[in-house]
Amino acid sequence: MDDNIKIFKGNIIFTPTKDAFKCHNNAYIVVENGKVSGIYDNLEDKLSKEQIIDCSQMLIVPGFVDLHFHAPQFGNRGLGLDKELLPWLETYTFPEEKKYEDIHYAEKIYKRLVHEIWKVGTTRIVFFSSIHSESTELLFDLFDKAKIGAYIGKVNMDRNAPDYILEDTEKSLKETENFILKYKDKSDLVKPIVTPRFVPSCTPELLEGLGELALKYNIPVQSHLSENTHEVAWVKELHPESLNYADVYSKYKLFGQTKTVMAHCVYTTDEEIELMAKNHVYAAHCPHSNYNLSSGIMPVRKFLNANVSVGLATDVSGCHETSIAKVMVSAIQASKIKWLETNREDIALNTSEVFYLGTKGGGSFFGKVGSFEPGYDFDALIIDDSNLGNIENLTLEERLQRFIYIGDDRNIVDRYVKGTKIKEPEVF
Secondary structure (H helix, E strand, O other), X not given: OOOOEEEEEEEEEEEEEOOEEEEEXXXXXXXXXXXXXXXXXXXXXXXXXXXXXXXXXXXXXXXXXXXXXXHHXXXXXXXXXXXXXXXXXXXXXXXXXXXXXXXXXXXXXXXXXXXXXXXXXXXXXXXXXXXXXXXXXXXXXXXXXXXXXXXXXXXXXXXXXXXXXXOOHHHHHHHHHHHHHHHOOOOOOEEEOEEEOOHHHOOHHHHHHHHHHHHHHOOOEEEEEOOOHHHHHHHHHHOOOOXXXXXXXXXXXXXXXXXXXXXXXXXXXXXXXXXXXXXXXEEEEOHHHHXXXXXXXXXXXXXXXXXXXXXXXXXXXXOOOOOHHHHHHHHHHHHHHXXXXXXXXXXXXXXXXXXXXXXXXXXXXXXXOOOOOOOOEOOEEEEOOHHHOOOOOOOHHHHHHHHHHHOOHHHEEEEEEOOEEOOOOOOO
16 A cells, blocks of 8 residues: 555535536545545446545535634624724723733633634634734744644734833844744644735835835735725725725735735725736734624625635624625625625626635735646545534535534544644643
8 A cells, every 4th residue: 555645435526617516426536645536436446445434424625714814802792792893992902912922821822713713624824913023933833733733823913002012113124134034934734924904004215125126035915905884984084195905015015926815805996996906905804803893895706806816704803603605695685785785797606616715815915726637735624514404315415504504513534734634722
């Protein structure tokens, strides 16, 4: 037997494109050196002697991808969600993030966070940390140890926030560069990402310096874009010289000059969407958070029609959920309301589309991730849906749809990242 080869037998379902599921009933998926080699109804003779991991009757699907999550807000889930964005930040979020100057507090919360991400089947995730370098490094090390794929960014902010969470501009840039240098080559699964919180909290000097660091070290960028009407108006007041919100980021080389993801994009203009498509900037759709903080509904169909790459995100703790499966449900619901708002012009999302956004759509930010096509990393979930109801007369699509709507982490039997089974992380 070849130790570099794993073969899984089960009901395989994934979305090579957003338009349709690809299903293989009771088939074999061959994984070699952590990557998908092929899918077969019957094994070739040369593979017949390899050990088979039998997942018969179960679903084998790509692992979930979360493009936007605030790690230090994990302990704040479910609090203050009767407020809008800016009051919520001031009342709940900033005071909570201050606590991460205490490394012992950070360790307690972040260990629980790693376990939660494992539990809900997220195999790749993009994190905001806080302004604190030590706790950001801890977050990196914990996910590296857990073998869950992640981008992790030390947050940068030097204006328009309480003094206790503001940074000195020069110190912010220096600590960010130190973090990049320390961690850019440490792990093949966890990487740094440049993280200006959003335009209102970053001076032009800080934005310029962050753009230079991203280009100098070829590091990806993440931030927020057009989440809330008050925020959009605020950016216009702060930067009247710019064409729009996206133009501010672009001016400072933070909008596709390296790989970039922007969260929310609720009020993004046609010109901004065009720039996102041109610069290959990703949009992270956060429907739960957009509902909870009265932000609005992202017009996802408009982005897809413009060939902008879109993925799904929880945006904890604007979102109370940690499961991307539940975000898929919310994304469909939001799109139905948008369909009505647009006089039924923006067609609502269907199940294959949201599953694509939550796997390959967001996964492409990490490379060949989120699908079972040959050459893709084998990031996978093994799902036992037998307790959700009768499975004999359902198609694989129907079984997966039912799991998305009424299943939960208890249905996830195993999780794999790059072909390696991920053990349950220790909480304490």
